[in-house]
Amino acid sequence: MMSDKPGKPAPRRERFNPNALRWDGDNLEPSLERLFRFTVGKAESSIRWYDAKSRPKKRWAQTLRVTAILATALGGILPILSQMPLAEKASVLFNPAWASVAIAVAATALGLDRFFGFSSAWMRFMTTQMHIQSKLEAFQYNWMQERAAWGATPPGFEQAQAMIVNCANFAAEVSKLVEDETQAWVSEFQNVLRRLDETGKAQIAATATGAIVAKVDNGANCADGWRLTVAGKSPQHHRGESGVVSDVFPGSYKVTVSGEIDGRPVQAETMVQVPPGGIVEVPLTLA
Known part of the structure; x- marks a missing residue:
């Protein structure tokens, strides 16, 4: 056993040299x-x-x-x-x-x-x-x-x-x-x-992100355009009959579109499931 006392060196192990035998x-x-x-x-x-x-x-x-x-x-x-x-x-x-x-x-x-x-x-x-x-x-x-x-x-x-x-x-x-x-x-x-x-x-x-494409068949009737809202995302303003929300993580989302037709507020909403990396088209009608 090696000594723990200071000043006492540990014993040196004999070096083996097979050529010396x-x-x-x-x-x-x-x-x-x-x-x-x-x-x-x-x-x-x-x-x-x-x-x-x-x-x-x-x-x-x-x-x-x-x-x-x-x-x-x-x-x-x-x-x-x-x-x-x-x-x-x-x-x-x-x-x-x-x-x-x-x-x-x-x-x-x-x-x-x-x-x-x-x-x-x-x-x-x-x-x-x-x-x-x-x-x-x-x-x-x-x-x-x-x-x-x-x-x-x-x-x-x-x-x-x-x-x-x-x-x-x-x-x-x-x-x-x-x-x-x-x-x-x-x-x-x-x-x-x-x-x-x-x-x-x-x-x-x-976890690859996808996209939601809202297809609003009467969206062109909104003179000032319509608003597209996806849960967890900032609302977007669109004109015409389609709008896209990109960089959407997989999961369930509530999609809401709203606007005015002939001065009357209209709205439509639905739930969609976005798969990993998928693009989901959502048909909607403002009413």
């Missing part, structure tokens, strides 16, 4: 030990990395998931509470609109979890860490078994070659686990970006 008779055993420590150290370093990185992922995943659960539950309870008026004031306890806010909070929490990949990363990190730990323990037991086979005699060249192969195979297995986890992260991130792009395009298409 010597494989002649007297150096076989110490070289194998150095190779073993290096191979185990790399695996343990990967385990520590995944353990350290999984902790904040776990905290965020649990926080966002609990938030989503509580907000969803609150969204289901609020409409019921809104039907329970206070006896003294005869008013509701809660506005039912808060249920929509709670559901939106739950959806946002889940969306953040999916975008940043907290839950999936936590599970990937734990799984990879456990797999590396399992393979490390198997490798260590196998190494001890090989060492026991030496007895009191130093290892021979064939034994040394077999143990070097074991180290190489174990290191390759650890690297493959890390590579698979990284590839899973890349694939997940690409899928998230693709879904976000598709969602963004769908939202743009769903």
Whole structure:
């Protein structure tokens, strides 16, 4: 364990140089030990990395998931509470609109979890860490078994070659686990970006503005023209038999036309549904 006391330097980790290993008779055993420590150290370093990185992922995943659960539950309870008026004031306890806010909070929490990949990363990190730990323990037991086979005699060249192969195979297995986890992260991130792009395009298409074309068959009879009013839009003055209101978002609108024919006020109105990016013609007759 590193000391926290000032002035006491941390112990320096021995740098491993495979080219410095010597494989002649007297150096076989110490070289194998150095190779073993290096191979185990790399695996343990990967385990520590995944353990350290999984902790904040776990905290965020649990926080966002609990938030989503509580907000969803609150969204289901609020409409019921809104039907329970206070006896003294005869008013509701809660506005039912808060249920929509709670559901939106739950959806946002889940969306953040999916975008940043907290839950999936936590599970990937734990799984990879456990797999590396399992393979490390198997490798260590196998190494001890090989060492026991030496007895009191130093290892021979064939034994040394077999143990070097074991180290190489174990290191390759650890690297493959890390590579698979990284590839899973890349694939997940690409899928998230693709879904976000598709969602963004769908939202743009769903909110594309359209237009309302009012066709007033007796509009020409209004000597001073007629007024076209669409809910949420400024009134427009038109002459003739048609008028257009552009930049209308999708939804239901009340369309009203009014004017004077032979000094008599006339009016017509109707409800229209404007689809995303659609142009709606509205036939009207002033009366």
